[in-house]
Amino acid sequence: MSRHLSQTIHLIAEELSKDEWKRLSFLCGVTDTECPSFDVRRMLMSLMHQKGLDETFLMELMFKMRRYDILRSVLNTNRTEVERMLGNNHVLSEYRVLMADISEDMDTDDLKSLVFLLSANFPRERLSKIKSLLDVIVELERQDQMSCERMDLLEKHLRAIQRTDLARKINRYQQRGAGNVEMGNAVTYREYSQNSVDEYRMRSKPRGVCVIIDCVGIDGAYWNKTFKCLHFQVITHKLLCVRETLATLKDVARRREHYWADAFICCVISRGSATDLLGIDSHGPGLNLDTVKHLFTPECCPGLAGKPKLFFIQSYEVPRPQRCYGGAGYYDYRDADLETDGPVTSYGVETVPANADIFWSHCWTNEHQLEDQNHHSVYLQALCTSLLKGQKRKMNLVDAHMEVNRKIYEHNAKETGAKYSINLRHTLRKHVCLS
Template sequence: MSTNIHKLLFRVSEALVEDDLAALKFLSLEHIPLRKQEAIQEPKAFFQALQEKGLIEVGNLAFLKELIYRINRMDILGKLLLSSREEMERELQIPGKAKVSAYRQLLYGIAEDLTPEDVDSVKFLLQKQIPKSKLQDNAPMLTVLLEMERNGVIKEDDVTTLKDILKGFRADLKKKIDTYEEETKGNVSEEKLCYPTCMSVNPAGQGAEEGTQARLLVESYRMENNPHGYCVILNNYIFKNPEGMRKGTVKDGEALKRVFKWLQFETVEYMDLEANQMYAKVKEYSKKDHSKMDCFVCFVLSHGEKDKIKGVDGEFVNIKDLLSCFSGSNCPSLAGKPKLFFIQACQGSVGHPAVTLKEDFSDHLETDAVPLVSIPDQADILVGMATVEDFECYRHAKTGSIYIQCLCDKMELLCPLRKDLVTILTEVNKEVGRAVLNGWKQMPKISSTLRKQLIFQIPQSQSTEN
């Protein structure tokens, strides 16, 4: 069965041309970050990336069919994927079936409809917002749209600039954007979430505000300093018991350092600590002066048991003890500021049952046995766990843990879109929960007493690709 799907993907890749690959990559940006896409130069590598994400697997080619349908390669859809335009149109009308976002569909449709002369006009009108070097004469419209996204000119909830540009010479496409905005206007703003509205209690006929609704808005934590705070990574790789070696965890450390340095955190990694050293290191950072910091982040990557994390000496430290170091009384300079803890570790020794099976990683997956976390009764603390209580979580011996790698991917993908942290972690839950690993499932968990949205600020002069 595995051989058959590889043969099929080979035949599909052979039928695609260069422009097709660019279109497929663009339509998949919500699933594969641009940083990873830039290394993909041919269709086979693209399909491999989709397989690693669990988006193509034996018995499930829905996303592949959708992509081929959206780039209008009906010959491939019919001959190789045994589907049709009519079948796809019916399928994609079912709520939740489409994996390509409405935003990405809109941009791709606009790019397809523009003539070369139209594209030149768009480039000319963007000269004040995008460096001229990025608007070369031969740059296709998809590349121009990517540059607009990189520079914050357009985003999922704000395509006003693109609409203003097009309305002067392509009123038909301006109307497409109007339709998109109308259909998505009920979505919650990325920067301000609205609670259910409260009806006015003014008696009828009293004042101009009669019948109006008051909105309660969720504030955002201030993220104004540089650095925003410390990102401390406690990464246990080599244990005194040789059987405890956590292969792949070095890759996790590399990914976390890359992402949080980009997010303007003072990032430091400590390798192979004993249990008392782990506690001492966390306590050391709780005693620092964070008055000029916005936030604190700590990652703990190790083995463990329920409620506890194992040091390389085989001894344990309680997770509650680590968290208590950052209570308001123990760390007053972080009072009212977000404290984030992420635990890559199992919370039991049982595999989480799966409904369906898939191939990825089965030869190289290991487990990290660890804890159930209980949030202390203080505000502004978030704990992200790799799995729910009583179950194992998985780490690839070559590429790193499923949870940490997915978290880093989603941060790089969604932070530039100003998604808040809880939204990002929910996306991580969705993606990790979708995969089947060694025949089992893994379901991450978010425990939060955050009182505001946490939106990471991206340096204006940087991008994930740098």
């Protein structure tokens, strides 16, 4: 090995943390890194000498580890150039690259849950040494329970801990029958394009309008911060009566931004019942929830035709409001109340079913909880956490909401006097990823 190449390996090793050493070794197919005399420098030198590999291999390693700074400072290249140079010619096993990427996407709680489910598969002395998903994979490989052709066990357990985003990556890999298995001779293998999941477009800046109507005044800020992080234009209204709430929603439905947006979100915190919202009103007819939904259907809001419309409602239950008899009343939807702007026919409204593309998440709990000055909605906090986690993991919204359901279930099991009920319905025709 040339002196220059040895020096390059030394400089790279100096830039990597111990965890990155382990990841690099895993990518190279070297898993016995616990030996006291193990040195990543000697391992790389020996491997490259045996296989006749050159500096291009080091570039591939740093590229797959996302250490683009090392590409620049040590290898005198950049991400774009390496990506172009590699093309479909790779030395690293696609299976090991996939496992290393999945390991990076798992947090500590996910790892603990996974290890708990797999604990019966591991010798007791090995459990305490597991620090990352790579350790789990190495142990499963040792027991011949996992390989590039046998990944069902890991996929099943990832789904069990609600990491369906990672399980889908494994499933796609297995379906396309990918790649070279281990680092043997330097080989060329075909990069298969992933079967893209049918998703709603989510690229506009901002993604769309998010209207928040907080008629209680304690938790709206959580939603405000969350949906700004999700790249929505947030409009907040506080402490509205029913008449003002209806007028506000009608005004939002007429906004021209919908034509250029990719999605719409409506969030409401209010006293009410399972079917109506009261706002700050203490009595009288409520605003029917079906009316709220109908205001944003294609016939009423053509700019949102074919686009996902997401509704998140937190109700604090009071005795059911009395509906107006003998007529619709001003709190119900009437076609004459709405004005529409824009080229309706150009959006093909007629071809989109009126109730399509709706995600409806409605949670309700007893109004008495508001008597606690320290009260915060369990639903709302769980939702915000789940949406932000889903953004990071590029999860489908329906899958991300499963975490909200779990938090509600756990809360109800502990707090029998302050239970929450939740109703999730949707007519989405594609996946929603709020990335």
